Amino acid sequence: MRFIDEFRRSDLAQKLIARIKQKALSPARFMEFCGGHTVAIFKFGIRQLLPPTIDMLSGPGCPVCVTDNSDLDKAIALAQLPDVIAATFGDMLKVPGSHSSLQKAKAEGADVRIVYSTMDALQIARENPSQSVVFIGIGFETTAPTIAASVLQAGQEKLDNYYVLSLHKLTPPVIKALLDSGEVKLDGIVCPGHVSTIIGSSPWEFVARDYGIACAVSGFEPIDILLSIEMLVSQVEDKAPKVDIAYRRSVRPDGNRRALELMDTVFEPCPARWRGMGLLPDSGLRFRKEFERFDAELAFDIDPGPTYEPKGCICGHILRGVKTPMDCELFAKLCTPEHPVGPCMVSSEGSCSAYYLYGAAYEP
Amino acid sequence: MCLAIPALIKSINGKEAEAEIGGIGRRVSLWLTPEAKVGDYVLIHTGYAINVLDQEEALETLRLLEELSEVY
Numbered sequence: 418m419r420f421i422d423e424f425r426r427s428d429l430a431q432k433l434i435a436r437i438k439q440k441a442l443s444p445a446r447f448m449e450f451c452g453g454h455t456v457a458i459f460k461f462g463i464r465q466l467l468p469p470t471i472d473m474l475s476g477p478g479c480p481v482c483v484t485d486n487s488d489l490d491k492a493i494a495l496a497q498l499p500d501v502i503a504a505t506f507g508d509m510l511k512v513p514g515s516h517s518s519l520q521k522a523k524a525e526g527a528d529v530r531i532v533y534s535t536m537d538a539l540q541i542a543r544e545n546p547s548q549s550v551v552f553i554g555i556g557f558e559t560t561a562p563t564i565a566a567s568v569l570q571a572g573q574e575k576l577d578n579y580y581v582l583s584l585h586k587l588t589p590p591v592i593k594a595l596l597d598s599g600e601v602k603l604d605g606i607v608c609p610g611h612v613s614t615i616i617g618s619s620p621w622e623f624v625a626r627d628y629g630i631a632c633a634v635s636g637f638e639p640i641d642i643l644l645s646i647e648m649l650v651s652q653v654e655d656k657a658p659k660v661d662i663a664y665r666r667s668v669r670p671d672g673n674r675r676a677l678e679l680m681d682t683v684f685e686p687c688p689a690r691w692r693g694m695g696l697l698p699d700s701g702l703r704f705r706k707e708f709e710r711f712d713a714e715l716a717f718d719i720d721p722g723p724t725y726e727p728k729g730c731i732c733g734h735i736l737r738g739v740k741t742p743m744d745c746e747l748f749a750k751l752c753t754p755e756h757p758v759g760p761c762m763v764s765s766e767g768s769c770s771a772y773y774l775y776g777a778a779y780e781p
Numbered sequence: 782m783c784l785a786i787p788a789l790i791k792s793i794n795g796k797e798a799e800a801e802i803g804g805i806g807r808r809v810s811l812w813l814t815p816e817a818k819v820g821d822y823v824l825i826h827t828g829y830a831i832n833v834l835d836q837e838e839a840l841e842t843l844r845l846l847e848e849l850s851e852v853y
Contacts, residue, residue: 453782
C-alpha cells in the first residue's frame with residue numbers, strides 16, 4: 418500500500434463511471450469546493466467521462482484566490498519595510514495586489530523568501546536575529562494548524578523576531594455564505610479532503626441538513642473523486658442528502674483533534690474579507706490575546722494605501738461559481754499564467770489556471 | 782494550497798521525523814501527529830504530517846470497489 422497508485426486503478430475507475438452513468442438520470446449540478454479538486458478533475462479528464470446530466474462547477478477553495486486585494490497590499494507593504502524578511506509560500510509571489518506584487522517588491526529590493534514550510538521560516542528567523550521575519554499566513558484549516566505550531570515553537574525557543582500576518586480563512590462559513598446568497602443552485606458539493614482531514618466531516622452536516630444538498634468528502638486521486646461523485650449521484654437520486662466520506666483513509670467525522678487544539682490555542686475566529694464575497698463573519702482567524710505579540714499587523718506600522726481591483730477581472734464571480742473563466746474577456750488574451758491579471762490565473766490551483774492548462778479546449 | 786502527499790516515516794527524533802516520499806528523504810514535523818510511528822504513512826502538508834493514513838480503511842475502500850457491480 419503506497420496510497421497513490423492504488424487509487425488510480427483504471428478497472429475501478431471504469432466500474433465507477435459505469436455506475437455513475439446508470440444512476441445519474443436527473444440533471445444535477447455539483448460544485449467541487451477545492452481548487453485541488455478542480456485541477457485533478459481536469460488533469461485526469463474526469464469531466465469528459467461524466468454523463469451530460471452532471472454539471473461540475475469550480476468553487477472558492479483556493480486560499481490565494483480568495484485573498485482580498487486589501488490583504489495582499491498589507492503583505493506587500495510589510496515586505497517593503499526595512500529590516501523585514503517576508504517569508505511566503507511560492508503561490509503568493511506573483512499575485513497582483515492593488516499596486517504591486519511580492520515578486521515586484523522583491524525585484525525592487527525587498528527581502529522576500531519563498532519557503533516550503535513554516536519550519537523554514539523559523540530557520541530564517543534563527544539565522545537572522547537582527548531582522549524581523551514575517552510569515553505571510555495564508556491558507557484554510559489544513560494550513561492554519563501548521564502555522565499555529567510554528568508560533569508555539571517560536572514561543573518555546575524565544576524567537577523574538579518571528580511574526581505572522583494572519584490571513585487564514587475558514588471554509589464552512591464561506592460555503593454557508595455561498596448557499597445563503599442563492600446565486601448558485603447546487604445539488605451536491607464535493608467537500609475538501611485535506612481541510613476535512615483537520616476539521617472532520619461533521620462540520621459539513623449543516624449543508625445536507627439545512628440546505629438539502631448532497632455532500633461527499635473526497636481525496637485527490639481519480640478513484641476518490643469518481644467515488645465522491647457516485648456518492649453524490651446516489652444521494653440525489655435517492656433524495657437523501659447526507660455527508661458521505663469517499664476518503665476514509667484520511668478523513669474521520671471528528672478530524673485531527675490535536676491539530677484543532679493547536680489552532681484553537683493560538684487563533685480565534687474573526688470576520689474576514691473574501692475576494693468576490695466581501696466581509697464574512699467568523700470566517701477568518703486572528704491571534705488570541707496571549708499570542709498578539711506574533712501579530713505582524715500589530716507589530717508593524719504599515720499604510721498600504723487605497724485598494725484597487727484590476728479592471729475587467731471577474732475572479733470574484735468565478736470564485737462564487739456564477740461565471741466560468743470562459744466568460745472572462747481577459748482570459749487567455751490579456752490574462753495568462755505568465756502575465757496574470759487576477760489571482761485565479763496565478764495560483765496553480767486557481768480555476769483560470771486549470772482552464773488555461775487543461776480545460777479550455779473542452780468547453781463548448 | 783491544501784496539497785498533501787503520502788510519505789513513509791523512516792525514523793523519528795522527538796517532534797521531527799525523516800520521511801520518504803517517492804524515494805526522496807525529507808524532514809517532517811510531527812507537531813500535529815504525535816501518535817505517528819516508524820512504518821506509518823502520513824499525509825505531508827507544508828512540511829507537517831497532518832494525519833496518519835489508515836491502511837485498513839484504504840484496503841476496505843478498495844475491497845468495496847472491487848466487489849462493486851458495474852450494473853446497478
